Amino acid sequence: METVYDTAKLNQMILQTKAQQKADWDAIVAEIDEIKDNLRPINLIKNTVEEINESVGFKGSLAQSAISIGIGYLAKKFVIGKSDSKIKNIFGSLLQLVVTNLVSKKQETSHE
Known part of the structure; x- marks a missing residue:
């Protein structure tokens, strides 16, 4: 990871991390829904x-x-x-x- 000294860049990286977390969470939820459907x-x-x-x-x-x-x-x-x-x-x-x-x-x- 790079060292960030700029507040704007840090905020941008935080937003990117949050977006990645949301995408990962959505993928997990979709996988769980598919598993539940297969177990019916x-x-x-x-x-x-x-x-x-x-x-x-x-x-x-x-x-x-x-x-x-x-x-x-x-x-x-x-x-x-x-x-x-x-x-x-x-x-x-x-x-x-x-x-x-x-x-x-x-x-x-x-x-x-």
């Missing part, structure tokens, strides 16, 4: 399915459908679990349907 259950499921498809290389639509249905069922069990509540069961079924559709659409677009 639906994204964990989708990422897992993508990795399975890439490593195994499923080509048959029957296998893809079975995986989509299985992932949807696991999502329902993971989020809802065992419940006697009709509302929770309905929500779980809707969640299963949504996850199954999301997974199957993702598989269709990744193979085209």
Whole structure:
């Protein structure tokens, strides 16, 4: 670092340092937001399915459908679990349907 004797130059360097600190902080916040988004259950499921498809290389639509249905069922069990509540069961079924559709659409677009 250089020795600064001029007040104006020192103030300019302080402003530059503060700007760099803000840019670094914004980058950290953006990275944390991305990590939180990746840790959401639906994204964990989708990422897992993508990795399975890439490593195994499923080509048959029957296998893809079975995986989509299985992932949807696991999502329902993971989020809802065992419940006697009709509302929770309905929500779980809707969640299963949504996850199954999301997974199957993702598989269709990744193979085209």
